[in-house]
Amino acid sequence: xxKLGFLISGLLLSLTLACGGGSHxxxxxxxxxxxxxxxxxxxxxxxxRLVKDAHSTPTRLLLNLVGPAGLNTRGAGFNLQAxxxxxxxxxxxxxxxxxxLGVYELWNTNPWPGDGSVAVGSDPLEPRLIAGGVKAGNVLxxxxxxxxxxxxxxxxxxxxxxxxxxxDSAANLKAGDAIPLGITxxxxxxxxxxxxxxxPTLEMAAKxxxxxxxxxxxxxxxx
Numbered sequence: 001x002x003k004l005g006f007l008i009s010g011l012l013l014s015l016t017l018a019c020g021g022g023s024h025x026x027x028x029x030x031x032x033x034x035x036x037x038x039x040x041x042x043x044x045x046x047x048x049r050l051v052k053d054a055h056s057t058p059t060r061l062l063l064n065l066v067g068p069a070g071l072n073t074r075g076a077g078f079n080l081q082a083x084x085x086x087x088x089x090x091x092x093x094x095x096x097x098x099x100x101l102g103v104y105e106l107w108n109t110n111p112w113p114g115d116g117s118v119a120v121g122s123d124p125l126e127p128r129l130i131a132g133g134v135k136a137g138n139v140l141x142x143x144x145x146x147x148x149x150x151x152x153x154x155x156x157x158x159x160x161x162x163x164x165x166x167x168d169s170a171a172n173l174k175a176g177d178a179i180p181l182g183i184t185x186x187x188x189x190x191x192x193x194x195x196x197x198x199x200p201t202l203e204m205a206a207k208x209x210x211x212x213x214x215x216x217x218x219x220x221x222x223x
Contacts, residue, residue, distance in 0.1 A: 032174040035222030038167045043216035046157075048076075048186065050217050053162060058223065060089060061165040064101065065215070067188070069157025074193065075104055075129065075145025076160060078186035078215055081137060085171035085179055085222070088140045089164035098132035098142040099162040105151040106130055106144070130161075145189055149204075153191035165220075173222040183215045 037058035042051045046068055053062035065076060082088070091099040100106060106128040107121040132142035144161045146154075154160075173179070187210035194204035 032176060035167065035171075035173040035175045035177060036169070037223045038165060038179070039221045039223035041219045043218040045216055048156075048188075048213050048215040050080075050163075050215060051159075052218070053159070059167060061220075063163050063165065064159035065161050065163075066159055067156025069155065071156045072153035072191040073156045074151075074153050074189040074191065075143070076156075076186070076188040076213075077141070077143030077145070077210075079135075079184045080140045080142075080163070080217075081182045081184050082140070082165070083171075083179060084138060085168050085173055086138065086181075087166040087168050088134050088138075089166045091162075091164065094130060096130065096132040096142075097134065097140055097163060098130060098144065099164075100128075100130055100144060101159045101161055103154050103158060103160050104144055104146045105154075106147055109148045109150045132163075139184065149193060149196035156188070167222065171222075175223055177222040179220040179222060181217045181220050183217060186213050186215045187211060188213050 038061045040052050040061055043049045048067050050063040051066050053064050056062045088097045090097050093099060107126060109120060111118045111123055129145040129147050134140055142163060190211050192207060194207040
């Protein structure tokens with residue numbers, strides 16, 4: 001019996017050593033870190049879309065409106081809705097939440113008095129057709145359009161205008177949280193809007209209609 005007791009004790013000791021000894025405690029999962037900025041993935045496709053600009057920072061996301069290559073247009077506008085975690089930033093160049101990227105001609109091509117004595121865009125009092133603002137429900141509305149029918153329409157397949165999205169730390173999101181973005185309305189000005197005339201014509205009235213379009217938006221996450 002004594003030998004059997006030693007045998008059983010040795011067997012238990014072997015099992016204890018094989019199992020590493022003692023009891024194991026599963027470590028608690030590490031909670032996700034608090035978000036401090038924004039991460040954006042561009043949409044796929046070659047249609048109208050919002051793409052990330054290379055000058056974006058972790059806290060200020062710059063998105064450029066790009067259209068289909070080969071489609072000539074004279075301007076575009078859209079409404080973008082975002083949750084309260086997003087602020088729409090203004091640009092120092094305009095004071096508006098939209099930046100002109102120099103594609104569309106926003107001035108009169110032959111400013112008053114029309115004799116060529118005044119350079120295009122040199123009159124600081126001449127209005128430009130660029131505007132933007134934030135409406136109720138955190139909806140950004142922006143638009144940029146060519147002012148003069150005498151200017152040629154422009155290829156839309158390039159960055160046309162820019163908006164800025166900034167993360168609001170008061171939202172207390174966690175890194176990796178999805179942030180929904182949605183276009184509620186979007187239109188562009190077509191190439192053919194009627195020939196220029198000093199006085200309005202029936203052709204101008206018939207063709208001066210904005211065209212509905214769809215803008216693809218990428219995925220946005222807190223980072």
